Amino acid sequence: MGRTFNYKGVKVNAFGLPIWLDESRAKKKDRKRKFYHLAFSCHFTKDAPKNLIVMYDITDDKKKERDWFRRHLQKFNYEMIQRSVWVGPSPLPKDFLDYVKAIGLKAHLKTFKLAKSYTGKEGNI
Numbered sequence: 001m002g003r004t005f006n007y008k009g010v011k012v013n014a015f016g017l018p019i020w021l022d023e024s025r026a027k028k029k030d031r032k033r034k035f036y037h038l039a040f041s042c043h044f045t046k047d048a049p050k051n052l053i054v055m056y057d058i059t060d061d062k063k064k065e066r067d068w069f070r071r072h073l074q075k076f077n078y079e080m081i082q083r084s085v086w087v088g089p090s091p092l093p094k095d096f097l098d099y100v101k102a103i104g105l106k107a108h109l110k111t112f113k114l115a116k117s118y119t120g121k122e123g124n125i
Contacts, residue, residue: 040096044077044089049117052077052090056109065103072096079120087118 004011004019011019054073058066073080078088090113100106 005012036047036100040072040075040093042075042077043093046077048077048089050079050087050089051114051117052088052092053081053112053114053118054086054088054109055091055112056084056105058084058105058108062105062108065105067111069100069105079118087114 005014005017006012013019018035040065043085056066056069067088073088075085076088076092078086092111097106100109
């Protein structure tokens, strides 16, 4: 095998290229990424009245699902009031809600219908 050196805790050869002795650190071939989250299209217009509040409390063990959920709320023209409180047009698409239930987020969120549309001004809600 030739001469090896250590550089920042990694064994390297004379050219400075890492030597992977442990198979778990090397990139595995034929590894498939998990792309199990669907993408939904927005059917709301920009000027649609914002009359639905979505509140959620999704734990860190479902971080990927939480980020996916936030991206879709933005896509549906929802506005963040607080970190986990969003307001936007209603109703959310049925296929979206069915998918949210299928990935286990339905128990972590609540929706509330507003009597008057949210405009973003203080004292409206």
